Amino acid sequence: MTLEDVRNQFTDPTPADLQLIARYGELPDDARRARAFEAFAKSGLPNRRMEQWKWTDFRAGASSLETSSGKANVELPLPDNALLLRFDGKRWHLPEKLPTGLNVFEKTEAQALGNAEELPMAALAAGLTGHPKSIDILQVEVTASIEQPVFLDFDFAGREMAFARIAFVVRPQARIDVIEQHRGGAGLSSTIIEFGLQKGAQASRTLLQAGGKEEATAVTAAISLEENARFKQTALGFGAKVARIETRVSYNGPNATASLNAAYLPAPGYHVDFTSNVWHGAESCTTRQLTKGAVPDGGRGVFQGKFHVPRTVGQHTDADMQHKALLLEDGAEVFAKPELEIYADDVECAHGNTSGQLDETALFYMRQRGIPKAEARALLTEAFIVEALATAHDAVKDALNEASRNFLRREG
Amino acid sequence: MTLYIRGMLKLDDLSARVGEGDEAKTILNGLSLEVPAGEVHAIMGPNGAGKSTLSYVLTGREGYEASAGSAMLEGEDLLAMEPEERAAKGVFLSFQYPVEIPGVPVMTFVRAAMNAQRKARGEDEISAPDFIKKAREVGAKLKIDADMLKRPVNVGFSGGEKKRLEIFQMMMIEPRFAILDETDSGLDIDALKTVADGVNALRSPDRAMLVITHYQRLLDHIRPDKVHVLAKGRIIKTGGPELAEQLESEGYDGILGEVL
Numbered sequence: 001m002t003l004e005d006v007r008n009q010f011t012d013p014t015p016a017d018l019q020l021i022a023r024y025g026e027l028p029d030d031a032r033r034a035r036a037f038e039a040f041a042k043s044g045l046p047n048r049r050m051e052q053w054k055w056t057d058f059r060a061g062a063s064s065l066e067t068s069s070g071k072a073n074v075e076l077p078l079p080d081n082a083l084l085l086r087f088d089g090k091r092w093h094l095p096e097k098l099p100t101g102l103n104v105f106e107k108t109e110a111q112a113l114g115n116a117e118e119l120p121m122a123a124l125a126a127g128l129t130g131h132p133k134s135i136d137i138l139q140v141e142v143t144a145s146i147e148q149p150v151f152l153d154f155d156f157a158g159r160e161m162a163f164a165r166i167a168f169v170v171r172p173q174a175r176i177d178v179i180e181q182h183r184g185g186a187g188l189s190s191t192i193i194e195f196g197l198q199k200g201a202q203a204s205r206t207l208l209q210a211g212g213k214e215e216a217t218a219v220t221a222a223i224s225l226e227e228n229a230r231f232k233q234t235a236l237g238f239g240a241k242v243a244r245i246e247t248r249v250s251y252n253g254p255n256a257t258a259s260l261n262a263a264y265l266p267a268p269g270y271h272v273d274f275t276s277n278v279w280h281g282a283e284s285c286t287t288r289q290l291t292k293g294a295v296p297d298g299g300r301g302v303f304q305g306k307f308h309v310p311r312t313v314g315q316h317t318d319a320d321m322q323h324k325a326l327l328l329e330d331g332a333e334v335f336a337k338p339e340l341e342i343y344a345d346d347v348e349c350a351h352g353n354t355s356g357q358l359d360e361t362a363l364f365y366m367r368q369r370g371i372p373k374a375e376a377r378a379l380l381t382e383a384f385i386v387e388a389l390a391t392a393h394d395a396v397k398d399a400l401n402e403a404s405r406n407f408l409r410r411e412g
Numbered sequence: 413m414t415l416y417i418r419g420m421l422k423l424d425d426l427s428a429r430v431g432e433g434d435e436a437k438t439i440l441n442g443l444s445l446e447v448p449a450g451e452v453h454a455i456m457g458p459n460g461a462g463k464s465t466l467s468y469v470l471t472g473r474e475g476y477e478a479s480a481g482s483a484m485l486e487g488e489d490l491l492a493m494e495p496e497e498r499a500a501k502g503v504f505l506s507f508q509y510p511v512e513i514p515g516v517p518v519m520t521f522v523r524a525a526m527n528a529q530r531k532a533r534g535e536d537e538i539s540a541p542d543f544i545k546k547a548r549e550v551g552a553k554l555k556i557d558a559d560m561l562k563r564p565v566n567v568g569f570s571g572g573e574k575k576r577l578e579i580f581q582m583m584m585i586e587p588r589f590a591i592l593d594e595t596d597s598g599l600d601i602d603a604l605k606t607v608a609d610g611v612n613a614l615r616s617p618d619r620a621m622l623v624i625t626h627y628q629r630l631l632d633h634i635r636p637d638k639v640h641v642l643a644k645g646r647i648i649k650t651g652g653p654e655l656a657e658q659l660e661s662e663g664y665d666g667i668l669g670e671v672l
Binding site for chain 2: 359360361362364365366367368369370371372373375376379380382383384386387
């Protein structure tokens, strides 16, 4: 397929789409990548006319691609013993030494572990990674329990666009802890993180996303779990002009468990979207999901969660989805769509979805004790958020709580 | 030489309306009261007399603004202050219904409160060791164990535990002027005794207290200097501790009939 053919796939390309097409043209031919880019071309940058993107419009958010000047003022400390894998917007930088049981392969093409590539922003990343001259795809093989956390540092400063991809294959009974810092810096970015957890494997993922006010950024994760595998995810999102943190979990073997916790704190002018889809494709799997958000005037939070429990294979599913939002001020916006699609009959599935304001009675109680109004609001909000971050990796939990505290003090 | 005894709290012709628009009702209607430093006064009254409204007007709760009259604490206009400013001046309310604060441990909360007040008064913060030492001492007096102090404020506490925690906070904060709103409700007799001991321990020449209660039984343990009967938004009768006993035997109807 020529570049002209690719361009013709776009019905109404925006200037940003044209930049993406040009970028695609710089890459060598590759059938797998071509399929991904064609999949992206069907819709172009996802926009509000698409059901799954009605609240998170990348076409509007990335009208033309420029380097983002506003960098978020939030940073995680690099834990002492962490293995740093840094992505500079173009390529990965690896540590000199790796522990036994951890193998890192630089790739020019990726073997998909999950179904992330079905999603337009992930398809875009799949279509635009695999540059032969700069390593933008990594595959990590974990064959033992690795005590040191792997720290993925995504820093796109100075780029118009950035695309990265990393996959973790965790062999039976092995374990890995991953900490991710998504600092943003590019006008448009999309990252794919995949986990393939084999029998009895464990992985944790702790994520901080804090992008600039002029960027559109997507972080898409796909996690597949075999029998008895365990996955634990904790994310704190401050958003960007448009930010989507999407997680797809699929259970492929029985008795696997996943917990998905997230907190969103979009400042005025920021947008953060947590979208997830959990496929209970095996019996007796357990999902626990808690998403909390606190939004000031001018901030925008989105939660879209879906549990899908098929009739034949989803028996004895135990799944709970909770979304709770605090609207801190008039003008705060929260959009939520929790969905349970259950076809199996012997399951325990529950969900809750609330959004409201701070408890005036509690605020008065605190002020009566001498705590100033702004401080009381911040304390109450912090206490509300902290529950969702309780599952974070110990090495960065305090830093995440401090980041949320600083945000709430500033907003107070 | 002039002997000058200053009233700690002075309420003059205080009125308050609660609710909005056509729904607004006059709850306090020309209430005058003076509580000198060093004294404990009781306010008794039937349901709906305005007892809790008085405590909220004095502490500045939103929706309980005074419509007329004045409330002065040591010569300063309480009604012009924010709730946290009143607290820093020394006003403490033991709530009738203490509020749950999920996620905020008692110790964190009380320390934040004490330090916020100290900061507002231009004082140094209490050090962590001093705070912990004091919390242990006060906790022991009130039979509050260390575990309870680590739990989120009032979350999952029994009615009695909540009331004891109110007194714990009062003893930690050491206010100049304390209002105890129905502190006896929900307490069994042992807890009542413990709470009363705590309150009595705080009696001091430079502190005043207003004990709001429906029943006399708390006043058996906290002997008031004066008893005021509140009805229809104002003080209709004032007397010594014997007035509480009279109320207990005759009921409010007797007193109300006598006065009105």
